[in-house]
Amino acid sequence: MTKDGALGMSFHKLNDLVDQARAQSLWPLTFGLHCCAIEMMAASASRYDLDRFGAGVFRPSPRQADVMIVAGTVSRKMAPAIKTLYDQMPAPKYVIAMGGCASAGGPYQYEGQYAILEGVDRIVPVDIYIPGCPPRPEALIQGILQLQEKIRKKELAKQSTRANA
Amino acid sequence: MPDEIPVLKPPITAPPAVPPPAGYEKTGFHTAIDISPEKIVDVVQKMKAAGFFLETLSPVEHPDHFQISYLFNRWEKPDRQLYRVHLPPGSFTCPSVTAHLGGADWQEREAFEMFGLHFDGHPNLKHLLLPEGTDFFPLRKGFKFEGDSLEGLKKQEAVQDALHAKEDREALGKNVKDYFINMGPQHPSTHGVLRLLLHMDGERVLNVEPVVGYAHRADERIGMNNNWQQFYPYPARVDYLGGMIYNWGYVGTVEKALGIEVPERAQYIRIAVCELNRIASHLLWLGTFLLDLGSFTPFLLSMDDREKILDIIERVSGERITYVYFRFGGLARDVDDEFVEGSKKFVKEFRKKLKDYETLITKNVIFKNRTQGVGIITREIANEYGLTGPNLRSTGISYDMRKAEPYGIYSQFQFDIPTDTAGDSFGRYLVRMREMEQSLRILEQVLNQFPKGGEYISPKAPSRNIKVPRGEYYFAVEGARGQFGTHAVSDGGEIPQRLKLNTPSFHTMSSFASFTGGHNYQTSDIVAILGSLDIVVPDMDR
DSSP states (O other), rough: OOSSSSOOOOOHHHHHHHHHHHHOOOOOOOOOOOOOHHHHHHSTTTTOOOGTTTOOOOOGGGGGGHHHHHHOOOOOHHHHHHHHHHHOOSSOEEEEEEEHHHHHOGOOOOTOOOOOOOOOGGGGGOOOEEOOSSSSSHHHHHHHHHHHHHHTTTOOOSSTTTTTT | GGGGGGOOOOSSOOOOOOOOOOOOHHHHOOEEEEEEEGHHHHHHHHHHTTTTTTEEEEEEEEOOOOEEEEEEEEESSOOOOOEEEOOOTTTOOEEEETTOTHHHHHHHHHHHHOOEEEEOTTTOOOSSSOOOOOOOOOTTTTTOOOHHEEEEEEHHHHHHHHHHHHHHHHHHTOOSOOOOOOOOESGGSSSSSSSSEEETTTEEEEEEEEEEEETTOHHHHHHHHSSSGGGGSHHHHHHHSSSHHHHHHHHHHHHHHHOOOOOOHHHHHHHHHHHHHHHHHHHHHHHHHHHTOOHHHHHHHHHHHHHHHHHHHHHHHHHSSSSEEEEETTTTSOOOOOHHHHHHHHHHHHHHHHHIIIIIITTOOHHHHHHSSSOOOOOOHHHHTOTTTTHTTTOOOOEEEHHHSSOOOOSSSSSOOOOOHHHHHHHHHHHHHHHHHHHHHHHHHHHHTTOSSOOOOOOOOOOOOOOOOOOEEEEEEEEEEEEEOOOEEOOSSSSSEEEEEEHHHHHHHHHHHHTTTSOBBBBHHHHHHHHOOOOOOOHOOO
């Protein structure tokens, strides 16, 4: 307790502890869109074993998930569903844009394209972008580790992104 | 509907349409016939009676008129017949053949939304792959989407909301016992983004309506925007589990059109990587299928074996799943001795593993109860919807492009086409398991006879400014889930006039309602059937 009555140090540390716990038990949403989903499955399977980093518990329901791994191209038809899923996830929630398509349209981006959104950050705030087409499972693991680091350091994407601007 | 469609303005001096192709060796068609629109219904009835199935329906836009190509083929003796319907200039209407051939339903809907063609008499001519309320035809010549994709999104949401509100009102008005369940587009067992609208009565499924297009990424439009080489990366992204075979499917079409010879060494490498890829694809299917049925162990085992294959393929192609390894006339790079040795080692080890899978799964009582007698595909359904691949072979038809229309040097190797007569989920499982054995058999022969030296790409292979001669071409390979064909039309330029990807998952899903509805299946049966079909969603939506 400091003189002005604030919890000060102790409060700060508890918050850190909570963030540490959050970072170590990220539950991703079971949600594959395209090719990247196969690499996401490979990352969670025998050889790469995402469970080592506490992020292997894939939940089919958005209401039980912490992190949405957008693994693939976001088509215009799919975009409203992704927005709904994101809205259904309880806060704090994180988004990983896996691969070139989810980051910026990837090979499907061209002038005058009609089918996809050029990056999922147009509809939901993204914390981590993973390059690759598709990224290797190691790259996804690196992304998860980076996200954990960001959660610990409290450097997450603000809710105000291009989508809200 | 037709008056809503913008009128095509023909140029003053229209060049004549591409002449009808001739010669199977050169074009892939045994016969090609030009007909007028009113004759197509008779043709379809005649072909169906003669045992033909509709391979694909592919509209082509010419400067002055539209052409619709109907490709027919049959199982017993390959006989690809191309019927080209020429619509009169300024006309967008063709008689629908859906009433006579169920498989034409989705194909006509796709032609409608992509080209704005109207099929007279089609019972349900609405958008298939594109969102409801789309007001443009993206495969029209020179089409460019203008405006912001987000704006379109809001409009699309409004249209969908209005539609759903109307459906809800209608359902309430009827005061019915039955109800609808929405399975997907985000559902763990739909293998990606497929939506099934289940019409339920209690626990029983009355009818299933697949809603597709959530993975539509405009592959065909990209093909028609760029030149022939620039399409190299895309086929493997259409079917990302059997990408190597799809590489061949596209590259083979252009090789056929240009008449390029592929060197012997490249032929061996091609078959080796494709058969490895086929096993990898079947392994992933096996894992996810069993995962759908609630069994986790096979998934971990099969993914481990799959990684071993990916290691081998990655050594030669540089990619784990989305390969860009094939080139017109050969391959991107050579393989080394370690590829041959590593593959030999894998074949030896995997033979033993395959027996383990058999003991673990094939004799499992729970697995049998969930799959035997469920989701039976009959030969009539398979013919009506043009099914290919293991789904067709489980009905007892021995139809495989590697034997029916051998490409590459497949005819030099000994292998069987496994079939099963039950046509149920268990039959499809058995066929795929035996197919892996046959792939190992092919691999063994390829690796034992592997040429010591030679070119991996033809010295005459074109690299730049490829101009494909005017004409219409079709080339098909046996993908991991059925026939993958590329229907290419060239006007003689560097850019394809039309590139149609005929994918097996599209046919499988278009038939899905016909063998799942009305059988008193429960929701979990639908999951089991869907898992056994081995669909890849972008393979269906492209």
